[in-house]
Amino acid sequence: MRHIIAVLLENEAGALSRVVGLFAQRNYNIETLTVAPTEDPTLSRLTLTTFGDDGKIEQIMKHLYKIIEVVKVVDLSESEHVERELMLVKVRAEGAVREEVKRTADIFRGQIIDVTPTGYTVQLSGPSDKLDAFIRAVGKVSILEVVRSGVSGISRGEKVLTA
Amino acid sequence: MTTKQDNNTSAEPVEGAEMLSGGDMLVRALQDAGVEYIFGYPGGSALHIYDAIFRQQKIEHILVRHEQAATHMADAYARVTGQAGVVLVTSGPGATNAITGIATAYMDSIPMVVISGQVPTSVIGTDAFQETDMVGVSRPVVKHSFLVRKAEDIPLAISQAFHIATTGRPGPVVVDVPKDTTDPDVLAPYVYPREVKLRSYSPASRGNGRQIRKAAAALLAAKRPIIYAGGGVIIGNGSEVLTRIARSLNYPVTNTLMGLGCFPGDDPQFIGMLGMHGTFEANMTMHNADLILAVGARFDDRVTNNPERFCPDATIIHIDVDPASISKIINADIPIVGQVTSVLEDLEQILDAQRQKNPEQPERKALEDWWRRIEEWRGAHGLNHQMTIEPDQPILPQMAIQKLYEVTGGDAYITSDVGQHQMFAAQYYKFAKPRRWVNSGGLGTMGFGLPAAMGVQFAYPDATVACVTGEGSFMMNMQELSTCLQYGLPIKIIALNNQALGMVKQWQDMQYGGRHSNSTYSDSLPDFKTLVEAFGHVGFKVTSAADLDPVMREAFSSKLKDKTVFVDVWVDPHEHVYPMAIKGGSMQDMYLSKITTSMQGDYM
Numbered sequence: 068m069r070h071i072i073a074v075l076l077e078n079e080a081g082a083l084s085r086v087v088g089l090f091a092q093r094n095y096n097i098e099t100l101t102v103a104p105t106e107d108p109t110l111s112r113l114t115l116t117t118f119g120d121d122g123k124i125e126q127i128m129k130h131l132y133k134i135i136e137v138v139k140v141v142d143l144s145e146s147e148h149v150e151r152e153l154m155l156v157k158v159r160a161e162g163a164v165r166e167e168v169k170r171t172a173d174i175f176r177g178q179i180i181d182v183t184p185t186g187y188t189v190q191l192s193g194p195s196d197k198l199d200a201f202i203r204a205v206g207k208v209s210i211l212e213v214v215r216s217g218v219s220g221i222s223r224g225e226k227v228l229t230a
Numbered sequence: 231m232t233t234k235q236d237n238n239t240s241a242e243p244v245e246g247a248e249m250l251s252g253g254d255m256l257v258r259a260l261q262d263a264g265v266e267y268i269f270g271y272p273g274g275s276a277l278h279i280y281d282a283i284f285r286q287q288k289i290e291h292i293l294v295r296h297e298q299a300a301t302h303m304a305d306a307y308a309r310v311t312g313q314a315g316v317v318l319v320t321s322g323p324g325a326t327n328a329i330t331g332i333a334t335a336y337m338d339s340i341p342m343v344v345i346s347g348q349v350p351t352s353v354i355g356t357d358a359f360q361e362t363d364m365v366g367v368s369r370p371v372v373k374h375s376f377l378v379r380k381a382e383d384i385p386l387a388i389s390q391a392f393h394i395a396t397t398g399r400p401g402p403v404v405v406d407v408p409k410d411t412t413d414p415d416v417l418a419p420y421v422y423p424r425e426v427k428l429r430s431y432s433p434a435s436r437g438n439g440r441q442i443r444k445a446a447a448a449l450l451a452a453k454r455p456i457i458y459a460g461g462g463v464i465i466g467n468g469s470e471v472l473t474r475i476a477r478s479l480n481y482p483v484t485n486t487l488m489g490l491g492c493f494p495g496d497d498p499q500f501i502g503m504l505g506m507h508g509t510f511e512a513n514m515t516m517h518n519a520d521l522i523l524a525v526g527a528r529f530d531d532r533v534t535n536n537p538e539r540f541c542p543d544a545t546i547i548h549i550d551v552d553p554a555s556i557s558k559i560i561n562a563d564i565p566i567v568g569q570v571t572s573v574l575e576d577l578e579q580i581l582d583a584q585r586q587k588n589p590e591q592p593e594r595k596a597l598e599d600w601w602r603r604i605e606e607w608r609g610a611h612g613l614n615h616q617m618t619i620e621p622d623q624p625i626l627p628q629m630a631i632q633k634l635y636e637v638t639g640g641d642a643y644i645t646s647d648v649g650q651h652q653m654f655a656a657q658y659y660k661f662a663k664p665r666r667w668v669n670s671g672g673l674g675t676m677g678f679g680l681p682a683a684m685g686v687q688f689a690y691p692d693a694t695v696a697c698v699t700g701e702g703s704f705m706m707n708m709q710e711l712s713t714c715l716q717y718g719l720p721i722k723i724i725a726l727n728n729q730a731l732g733m734v735k736q737w738q739d740m741q742y743g744g745r746h747s748n749s750t751y752s753d754s755l756p757d758f759k760t761l762v763e764a765f766g767h768v769g770f771k772v773t774s775a776a777d778l779d780p781v782m783r784e785a786f787s788s789k790l791k792d793k794t795v796f797v798d799v800w801v802d803p804h805e806h807v808y809p810m811a812i813k814g815g816s817m818q819d820m821y822l823s824k825i826t827t828s829m830q831g832d833y834m
Contacts, residue, residue: 077430080377081365081375084369085369088369088370092370122557122561125557126554126558129553130554132553133554135394135430135431136430137430138429138430
């Protein structure tokens with residue numbers, strides 16, 4: 068099963084390499100990874116998605132927590148949460164399909180953020196499967212380039228993740 | 231160097247704090263951390279530090295002949311004293327040579343602080359002479375690492391390094407020190423932080439009370455219990471309380487390779503080491519148990535054999551300071567995370583109280599039946615090799631270990647290398663006390679034994695220290711014989727010489743149709759007696775069983791008390807280590823000799 072794991076870690080040189088290294092070293096896989104400093108500049112927040120059964124996820128969580136710079140670890144998938152991913156897509160849009168690409172972008176609540184006579188660059192955000200659906204809807208042939216941010220996640224309600 | 235101008239000008243003084251250079255701070259911080267020895271090897275990036283060492287008296291630096299040996303000495307020093315061992319190496323090859331020793335300590339959870347010189351900050355990343363990304367290279371095999379940015383960070387880094395290395399599940403910590411941060415011309419205020427607080431690091435201490443009560447109830451209800459104790463009991467100083475609990479319950483105790491000595495090896499309740507080369511009785515007892523109390527052990531693959539078929543009837547209580555060790559390989563029914571001594575003391579109290587309330591537990595009849603079965607297993611296939619000596623008989627390696635046990639009165643510090651001799655030592659030397667058996671259990675590092683023995687001798691100059699090795703392992707670090715002479719280390723090296731890489735050869739005999747691919751070299755072995763004499767030591771060569779006793783007695787005699795002695799014992803090259811687990815089976819599936827297995831008898 069897919070899990071979204073949120074990690075608070077010391078915003079120090081080398082901390083990220085320990086997290087990434089752990090996954091390589093213990094043969095866990097990372098599907099997406101996103102990281103940036105938080106409102107407290109001494110802390111970074113990292114969100115990663117990975118696949119595994121409960122036993123494997125439990126080991127991943129424990130090993131993450133063993134990293135000295137890691138302050139907190141939470142499996143967001145264990146409870147109600149919101150996930151978002153940002154995607155920028157460069158799409159071929161000429162002639163008859165030009166209007167259709169625009170319509171599809173509208174349906175997905177995408178924004179066209181760059182325009183050329185032959186194409187659009189569309190910005191979309193949402194859960195990963197919505198972004199996947201957009202790519203399917205536009206059709207692989209029309210897509211020139213895709214860049215995705217990886218998943219960011221936060222729990223619903225009053226629960227907060229702080230040091 | 232522009233960086234020095236930009237970042238590393240002398241810092242503002244702090245009131246009451248002495249102004250020191252980074253090099254002096256490093257050495258002062260080590261003094262303040264209580265360090266007695268540094269094991270190391272100088273080189274360009276570490277020279278400021280070496281100069282600071284020269285100008286002080288408190289810490290003795292031990293000059294090795296290869297950095298790997300320095301790490302093993304520090305590691306063994308830590309294993310026998312419980313204090314962190316300290317290593318100092320230079321950048322580049324000095325640092326990479328230390329990696330094997332760091333990995334060895336990491337796998338066995340040994341506290342160690344490794345200080346590596348690094349090229350100056352201004353040239354990091356430029357492929358400078360002797361530059362290696364030490365923090366990167368060591369990352370998978372350290373508990374933590376630091377890259378020092380400026381001189382005034384050094385005391386904190388050292389203080390944190392010792393704190394992290396020695397608490398929780400111990401392990402090696404690397405402190406990488408760029409040369410500019412130790413510049414003798416750049417001064418900064420020296421303040422050694424005695425208290426270390428890290429918001430992101432709080433190792434477990436006391437175990438959960440409810441879990442401990444559950445464990446006590448399960449222990450008392452057991453009919454076929456076994457205590458499976460590992461290296462964590464030794465590292466966590468839990469041997470005494472473990473022994474009290476085991477004796478008070480009269481439950482059988484088995485040890486992992488790393489746990490030997492945590493329960494007295496000569497006690498009738500001790501049923502030997504378990505696992506791949508564990509005793510028949512230990513493995514049978516495990517497999518048939520209805521309750522396993524696992525303490526400071528990690529269900530290593532060399533213990534469990536096939537995890538799918540592991541101990542089918544057993545309820546498992548698992549005590550470990552590292553939550554990641556619990557339910558990693560085998561699911562624990564009653565997991566307890568905590569410091570071993572604290573958890574065992576709590577457990578002991580509850581057990582005592584419960585038994586006062588209900589003296590019927592544990593059930594006496596069941597325990598008697600259980601012991602009867604265990605004694606049957608012990609009688610059937612215990613470790614009892616023939617000891618009568620025929621005149622022309624080849625020396626069996628087991629006999630050599632038994633002789634070593636005899637001449638040292640069972641009271642020596644024994645280090646070992648890796649291979650058949652290691653297993654024979656583990657099986658036949660009955661360790662009565664913790665921290666007496668020093669070997670590379672997790673990583674299985676050949677070349678560990680000799681430097682380890684040296685580290686032990688530094689820690690305890692008056693103790694009897696013997697290194698059980700093979701000729702293969704010995705040749706991986708034999709340059710340290712030179713260090714032995716320099717520091718007058720009277721260690722005794724017992725080499726079980728079978729003129730082959732014995733364990734490799736054994737596997738090739740058993741699994742590869744006897745094809746000895748690259749495991750023999752009998753035509754090209756040195757004459758070890760002459761070799762050690764060239765290094766200024768005393769050498770013996772024993773080839774017949776009849777000479778074993780007199781030579782071993784002489785080696786450990788008071789006449790040679792102050793000498794490094796090497797005994798080249800030519801053993802039967804065809805001997806295998808048994809029992810040996812049958813791959814893919816359960817713990818009760820074992821080869822018992824070249825022609826018999828545990829499945830042939832009716833031992834159930």
